[in-house]
Amino acid sequence: MLLDFLDFAHEIGDDTKGKNITRINEFVLVGLSNVSEIQYLLFVLFLCIYLTTVLANLSIIFVVRFSPSLQTPMYFFLANFSFLEICYVTATVPKMLSNFLTTHKTITFYGCVMQMYWFLLFGGTECYMLAAMAYDRYNAICKPLQYGIILSKKVCIQLVSGSYLIAAVNALIHTVLTFTLPFCVNIIDHFFCDIPPLLKLSCSDTWFNELVIFLISGSVIVGSFILTMISYAKIISTIVNMKSNTSRQKAFSTCVSHFTVVIIFFGSGIFMYFRPKSSYSMDEDRLIAVMYTIIAPMLNPFIYTFRNGNVKVAVKRLMHQMAITQKF
Template sequence: MQTVATMAKKNQTMVTEFILAGISENPELHYLFFLILLWIYIITVLGNLSLIIAYRFSSKLQTPMYFFLANFSFLDICYISSTVPKMLSNLLSGNKTISFYGCILQLYSFGVCGGTECYVLAAMAYDRYNAICHPLMYAAIMNKKTCLQLIAGCWIIGSANIFIHTVLTFQLPFCDNKIHQIFCDIPPLLKLSCIDTWTNEIVIFLTSGLVILCSFILILLSYIKILSSILTIHSTTGMKKAFSTCTSHLIVVTVFYGSIIFVYLKPKSSYATHQDQIVSVMYTVVAPLLNPFIYSLRNNEVKSALVTIAKSAWRTEKH
């Protein structure tokens, strides 16, 4: 099999760069969107970074749940960083181009993070299932080795899936170079191909369908078991605590999977430029922004850990 770089080199005779449609065609709105996106990006990075710091430096948060949350936060930082900095650059300069190799890198890095997040969400559901349904065996089941293996498996599946799509997408000959999307993504790139992309669509439907639907089914099964266990809890306080630990996760799952399924699990002919661009903003920009608020900043344990870390750092600096 040819490498992506070799195929990219062949295609450079036809297309050496792509033009991204971006958020708005109106130049007068570019600075406004730049400020909004910059603000969202800073808040997202700082919010997710705060959870990573809380997990890293707080002994109280050294549990599997926060291990997965810290990894999810790291993924969110990588996820939003694969698209938004380029959007900001294009909005500020007015130059909407991205090089052929830059497009490959953006598509691959975004795809790795997106695919990996699907299975990290499934791993988090599995963790909650064991915590609620098997509390006495929880520490033995979700030991450090198991947690590391789950995270490694998530990265391997995410990387392998997007590698297949990147290879298949960039071996296509492109007759146009304007991508009607806010970043380099597979569906709008297929629309630019000079040849029939039926094979690519089938592979996307099968492999992405497996990644998305399998992880979603794992989450669904976990929560069916969790719900049945919660309903057997006689203590109102215990029931509320069990529900609160799951609600945040379910909100993120709904936003993330809803938008991903809408964009990727449909034929190329159904791709609607403006509609899909709005949905793309939801899962590339809005979802990573919401996650710190949903998971950590409304979590008393995380807020308490951050306050303790800040006080400790302040006392150290004073001395």
């Protein structure tokens, strides 16, 4: 239905304000660099990062799935977050990698539509997933006796499902509004189809799109960020009032890891989507986009999980069980 509607809008957008609009069947992605000599080097670098991200997150899913000691709400969210990160990087990185190896760096019109939709879907879901994970830590630290009751399995599933639903609506709105604009040129000064670089290609006034970004994305990004900050504010207040130094240090260590991910993701997202079109700088934006679309998903498993003592113990137990199984 989405593609049919966009196809209709694409057909009728032949003239805007007296300008002849050429029907665009494909876009050219400029990528990270125009220097051909470093294309293979960038391919190897980002392929390693992509594989590390996918394998690290798959490892987390595997460990949580087969470790009885990790069947708690915290690790339920972490496993879902890991799955989300795999989808998030896969929405953009494979196409970028293929473009490193070819001189014809293009993506079809509808390929661009779907790439933007999936990227916004998974990115928006991550916003509310981070808020849900902060809420989980708030209940674990501030209401430990009620933790299992408040975050039942049903509630956890509802929080994850709600995150996807909100993000799906947000992604649909922005994708439709962006691709019903008339485009005068087809060269995207970026390495994937994102809203800011596509708005720069439009021949028409994009004030309405920018307003919708501010209002709706504000509800998604800023709204989830505020919810996350409320949880952390209450967590910090509880930690400060703890009498045991050991409990205080353990809780603080957990929160610092989570807070690092929150700042990286929300900080770069707010910078990217809450500026007027006139202030877009594609060279600067590409570097920031690399941070929140590629680097952050690679770091998240190490920040969130591999420093976690319970996960280390669970990994050792699984390895021990696998070694015993192989003997027999």
